[in-house]
Each structure stands twice: as C-alpha cells, then as structure tokens.
Amino acid sequence: MSVIIDVKFNDFARGYADSSRYAPDLDDMAELAFEFGWRGFGMVDDGTGEPLTVWDVHSYYNCDCSENRIRVNCESALAAFKVAGVETYSHKGWIVWDASSRAGHEIARKIGAALADYPVLDDERLSELEWDNAVRMIEDLYRLPEGVTGDDVIREMPEVPHCSNCSSCDVEDAMASLEYSQCMDCDTWLKTGEYPSDRVCYDCADREREGDCECIPNYVDGLRNMSLYPTASDLREIQRGCETCYPVRWPHGRAKLGV
Ligand SMILES: [Zn+2]
Ligand SMILES: [Zn+2]
Ligand SMILES: [Zn+2]
Ligand SMILES: [Zn+2]
Known part of the structure; x- marks a missing residue:
C-alpha cells in the first residue's frame, strides 16, 4: 500500500514492525495513524526492546510491585509527550504517538535510552505509589485500632512493604513498637x-x-x-x-x- 510513504515512523516502531510476526507491520501502523488523524506513527522502547505499555487501572493483573512500575513509566512518558504537544493513543495496550512531531522523536529516544539504563522513569513517584499501596494493603489486611493509620505502621517498619504477593511485612513488629498487640x-x-x-x-x-x-x-x-x-x-x-x-x-x- 502506498499510504506508508506519507507517514513518518520512528526507528523503534520500524524495528518493532520487523521484529516479530505478532507485531503490526508498517501498513497497519500507517492505517492506524490515519485513523487517529496523524501523519506519523511512533512507539516507545521500554528499555528491553518491547514497546512501552499503557497503565490501565482496569486491567490490573500483575502484582502490585510491577504494576506500580508500569504506572510510573506510563505516566512519565505520557506527561513528556503532552508537554511537547505530541498526541498519544493507547493501541493494544501500547503507548503510540504522532511521529510527525520532531519533538516526539527526541522524547521517545530519551525514554528508551533511560529505561535501558534503569527501569524506572521517576523514582520519587514510585516511592509515593509504593507507600500508598502499602497503606492500603495494611489497612485492608488488618483491622487497625482507632487512632492508628497504615502510615503510622509503615513508619515503624524497616522498609516499605512492597506487595502482598512478593513480601510479607511485619505488621506485628511495627504495631509492637507502637505498643499494640x-x-x-x-x-x-x-x-x-x-x-x-x-x-x-x-x-x-x-x-x-x-x-x-x-x-x-x-x-x-x-x-x-x-x-x-x-x-x-x-x-x-x-x-x-x-x-x-x-x-x-x-x-x-x-x-x-x-x-
Ligand atoms: Zn509483587
Ligand atoms: Zn504483611
Ligand atoms: Zn471462680
Ligand atoms: Zn479478644
């Protein structure tokens, strides 16, 4: 199809189109671009050669700790594109963007390089999510006494408990230091x-x-x-x-x- 010649792709999207038979080919990508009203189609490398995914509160199937990382990276990427005025969409759970934007290419390249180096785009935001998550987990699992919040308990812990699947936290120890048993x-x-x-x-x-x-x-x-x-x-x-x-x-x- 000839539509491809009118559509710009970023290097990662091109590479991904060739990478596996499950990936959309360039024709598919061009059609999507037209559907979205774009003159370009881009994807973002998640640092491992796979496309960076959208975080969606409704499709929560990973355990909390990987879910938080997906969420932070998605939020950071979307924010960066938005600030630069680059339109984004979610397609099949991937972050796709209008690659007719020059700024978009730079953003996608930087994100891919950053993630190849270190898997989290915003550590501060991740800690915030982990904290909130731990508070919810503890308040769900333990009927805390009046006047004691999940935050109080976590402050007594040596580290923020990650998720109920991957770690067991010592709520009893923390409560003991608050003088509860x-x-x-x-x-x-x-x-x-x-x-x-x-x-x-x-x-x-x-x-x-x-x-x-x-x-x-x-x-x-x-x-x-x-x-x-x-x-x-x-x-x-x-x-x-x-x-x-x-x-x-x-x-x-x-x-x-x-x-
Ligand atoms: Zn986990
Ligand atoms: Zn626990
Ligand atoms: Zn008696
Ligand atoms: Zn009792």
Whole structure:
C-alpha cells in the first residue's frame, strides 16, 4: 500500500514492525495513524526492546510491585509527550504517538535510552505509589485500632512493604513498637504498652468466666483500672485458685483442694 510513504515512523516502531510476526507491520501502523488523524506513527522502547505499555487501572493483573512500575513509566512518558504537544493513543495496550512531531522523536529516544539504563522513569513517584499501596494493603489486611493509620505502621517498619504477593511485612513488629498487640483469641488490637505478650481482650477474658463466679470479672476489673490486659495463663491461674471454678474446670483435680 502506498499510504506508508506519507507517514513518518520512528526507528523503534520500524524495528518493532520487523521484529516479530505478532507485531503490526508498517501498513497497519500507517492505517492506524490515519485513523487517529496523524501523519506519523511512533512507539516507545521500554528499555528491553518491547514497546512501552499503557497503565490501565482496569486491567490490573500483575502484582502490585510491577504494576506500580508500569504506572510510573506510563505516566512519565505520557506527561513528556503532552508537554511537547505530541498526541498519544493507547493501541493494544501500547503507548503510540504522532511521529510527525520532531519533538516526539527526541522524547521517545530519551525514554528508551533511560529505561535501558534503569527501569524506572521517576523514582520519587514510585516511592509515593509504593507507600500508598502499602497503606492500603495494611489497612485492608488488618483491622487497625482507632487512632492508628497504615502510615503510622509503615513508619515503624524497616522498609516499605512492597506487595502482598512478593513480601510479607511485619505488621506485628511495627504495631509492637507502637505498643499494640493482638488479643490471643480474637485478634483485636490492644494497647498493651510494655507488656505485649499473650494478652487477651476484656471481652474474651469475660467469656472465660465460670457461671456466676466473680473471680474472673474481679481480676479483670482490677487490671482494667490500670489499663492493663490479662494473659490467658493469668486467667487460668485465677480459676485454678478459685474454690468455685476449680472443681468445675478441672473436675479430676478435686483431691488437690482437699475436698
Ligand atoms: Zn509483587
Ligand atoms: Zn504483611
Ligand atoms: Zn479478644
Ligand atoms: Zn471462680
């Protein structure tokens, strides 16, 4: 077809057209250019010889860490073309641009060279996305106590956790440095201060109560006044030492009480 002679391509698009039988050939590219109202058709090297892709919030299939990188590179590339007044389109998930623009050629070349060197176009933006992402992940996975945000937790971590697929983050450690630990029974966060281990919440402690016996409620009330939480083994000890609870809880240990 003769349309090709009227259409400018950048080197990368030309090379890509020849690279594989799955790639569009120059005729296809020229037709697309006409469709978009362009006199040129360009693509961007993602640094590995493949075309730079569009990030689309709706086609989220990679894990978060690669998704963030795709997003940053896409945003940076589109912003650079836009500033220079170069029209862009998304075609088959690739960033394509009007290669009749001289400025566009320079931008595409620079991006390709930068990415061949280092896979991220904007580190600062990437950190920002990773942070937001981690906040969302932590707030989704853990029902944080009131007054504690995902940001608070991440600030206590040695590094920003990347994504739930590729890293496991130590939310428990970070929460411990904020003086919280989870109830042994129901996972509610408790402000346990310096005594984080094996604590249970007041509700779970209350469920250990044997009938009408006041031994557990009395003990828990005493702690509650000091904003402390009981441990599971403390509760067991209280009941072991209680004349009412002991025979019910440990019926075969009766002899021990001398009954
Ligand atoms: Zn990942
Ligand atoms: Zn985690
Ligand atoms: Zn509990
Ligand atoms: Zn009792």
